[in-house]
Amino acid sequence: xxxxxxxxxxxxxxxxxxxxxxxxxxxxxxxxxxxxxxxxxxxxxxxxxxxxxxxxxxxxxxxxxxxxxxxxxxxxxxxxxxxxxxxxxxxxxxxxxxxxxxxxxxxxxxx
Amino acid sequence: xxxxxxxxxxxxxxxxxxxxxxxxxxxxxxxxxxxxxxxxxxxxxxxxxxxxxxxxxxxxxxxxxxxxxxxxxxxxxxxxxxxxxxxxxxxxxxxxxxxxxxxxxxxxxxxxx
Numbered sequence: 661x662x663x664x665x666x667x668x669x670x671x672x673x674x675x676x677x678x679x680x681x682x683x684x685x686x687x688x689x690x691x692x693x694x695x696x697x698x699x700x701x702x703x704x705x706x707x708x709x710x711x712x713x714x715x716x717x718x719x720x721x722x723x724x725x726x727x728x729x730x731x732x733x734x735x736x737x738x739x740x741x742x743x744x745x746x747x748x749x750x751x752x753x754x755x756x757x758x759x760x761x762x763x764x765x766x767x768x769x770x771x
Numbered sequence: 772x773x774x775x776x777x778x779x780x781x782x783x784x785x786x787x788x789x790x791x792x793x794x795x796x797x798x799x800x801x802x803x804x805x806x807x808x809x810x811x812x813x814x815x816x817x818x819x820x821x822x823x824x825x826x827x828x829x830x831x832x833x834x835x836x837x838x839x840x841x842x843x844x845x846x847x848x849x850x851x852x853x854x855x856x857x858x859x860x861x862x863x864x865x866x867x868x869x870x871x872x873x874x875x876x877x878x879x880x881x882x883x884x
Contacts (some may be wrong), residue, residue: 664814668800685782686772691870693870693871693872702860702874702876702877703815703860703862703874704872704874705871705872708871716870716871719872739774750814750815754870757775757803757815757866757870758803758820758822758866758870760805760817760870760872761781761804761817762807762815762816762817763814764813764814765814767853767883
């Protein structure tokens with residue numbers, strides 16, 4: 661089976677812009693979670709989607725949002741970008757309650 | 772919410788030696804504890820996990836132990852090899868209410884020749 665894929669892999673944006681990142685889970689996995697990874701804060705949970713519904717949400721401002729489509733693919737959107745949003749954004753998919761498998765991430769740089 | 776602490780932040784061992792990384796968690800309801808390995812520029816890879824109904828799990832050179840009473844779990848790597856060099860993250864989750872993973876801050880393991 662193909663692994664979790666994310667597009668784009670790299671992105672450079674300017675403060676104030678918005679960005680949309682995409683994640684395609686492993687075939688058959690219906691849950692997709694998003695994480696932000698930074699050197700200072702480590703890996704932090706953003707939100708989880710299952711069957712097109714947001715099931716959990718982390719402690720991030722409302723500028724961070726997401727959605728999931730009927731084919732389980734997911735997107736996350738960040739509006740009004742700030743310098744501090746520069747990070748590696750990882751998505752992870754799972755089939756059961758347990759094992760989560762990560763994609764390669766999207767490296768977002770905000771200038 | 773859950774808080775996971777991880778020690779040490781860096782660990783250097785000689786090839787062939789053992790490495791141990793320790794984590795503690797705060798939420799007694801957490802029941803799932805995976806470990807991820809992340810090489811430079813790569814995605815985190817699930818290397819082993821343990822559920823709260825067992826105290827130890829082993830997979831070749833890697834083992835994880837869980838002490839629910841003390842709320843801590845550890846990763847043990849034996850006969851370390853240069854390719855074990857990476858950042859290792861522990862995590863905890865309560866799969867009963869939410870499957871979000873709360874991660875430790877990571878341990879940079881360097882295996883020297």
